[in-house]
Amino acid sequence: MKCIAFLVPMFVVVIGYCAASRVMAATDSATFQVTIEIQAACEIAAANNLDFGTHGVLSASIDVATTVDVQCSNTTPYSLRLSQGTGVGASVAARRMTGPGGATITYSLYTNAGRTVVWGDTPAVDAVAGVGNGSVQSYQVYGRVPAQTTPVHGSFLDTVTATIEF
Numbered sequence: 146m147k148c149i150a151f152l153v154p155m156f157v158v159v160i161g162y163c164a165a166s167r168v169m170a171a172t173d174s175a176t177f178q179v180t181i182e183i184q185a186a187c188e189i190a191a192a193n194n195l196d197f198g199t200h201g202v203l204s205a206s207i208d209v210a211t212t213v214d215v216q217c218s219n220t221t222p223y224s225l226r227l228s229q230g231t232g233v234g235a236s237v238a239a240r241r242m243t244g245p246g247g248a249t250i251t252y253s254l255y256t257n258a259g260r261t262v263v264w265g266d267t268p269a270v271d272a273v274a275g276v277g278n279g280s281v282q283s284y285q286v287y288g289r290v291p292a293q294t295t296p297v298h299g300s301f302l303d304t305v306t307a308t309i310e311f
Contacts, residue, residue, distance in 0.1 A: 187217035187311040190281050195254075195288045195305075203250070207290040208260065213307050215284070217277025223311040224268035225275065225284060227254055230303040237265035244301035254305070255287040268310060277311075 191214040197207050217223050232241030232249055241249040256262045256273055264286065265271030273284060 183218050185218055185221045185311060187215060187221060187223050187277060187309045189307055189309055190214040190216050192307045195286060197252070197288065197290050202295045203290060203293050204295075205292050208288070210258075210285050210287045212283050213286055214281050215275070215277075215309050216281045217275075217279075217309075217311060219277055219279040221277040221311050223275055223277060223309050224272045226266045226268065226272040226308045226310065227264045227286070228266050228306040228308070230305045232303045235303070237271060238263050240303055240305070242301035242303040245297050245299035248296035248299075248301075250290060250296060250301050251293055252288060252290045252303075255289065256284075258285070258287055260287050260289050266308070272310075 191212070193211045193213070195209060195211040197209055200207060213225065213227075215223070215225060227237070229235045229237045230240040230242075232243050233247070234249070235241040238253060239251050240253060241251055243249050253260070254264045256264045263271055264273065268274070275282060275284075
């Protein structure tokens with residue numbers, strides 16, 4: 146210790162200084178809990194638009210895909226449903242985009258790349274079932290406009306609602 150190196154006449158002062166420098170503040174501590182409760186929950190993180198692009202005549206099928214992303218708490222079972230859309234006379238098997246003068250273009254949405262399994266709105270029938278893993282899970286939505294009589298030119302639109310039931 147540096148304080149011992151002082152001369153003896155200062156001994157009393159040095160000892161007092163060294164003792165004072167070793168005095169510690171009094172302390173106390175306590176613990177507390179930090180908690181959170183996770184409930185079974187799901188949300189649609191993203192429902193991305195499906196754009197069939199620009200075409201002249203509808204003489205051949207047009208296939209495109211997009212994604213719907215969901216996030217559910219771990220081990221939460223869910224059903225991801227797609228509505229028939231807002232087109233007049235639509236069903237999940239034959240959805241309809243509406244354009245100028247009420248003209249329509251028929252299309253379908255599928256759960257598989259082969260476009261053989263229609264994606265619908267009925268759990269345990271034509272909706273997609275899953276189990277949450279706590280992270281975002283992405284589902285491909287496969288769309289097809291089949292060959293059909295080409296309507297009047299213009300923009301066509303439909304609005305499909307993605308719903309997750311858990």
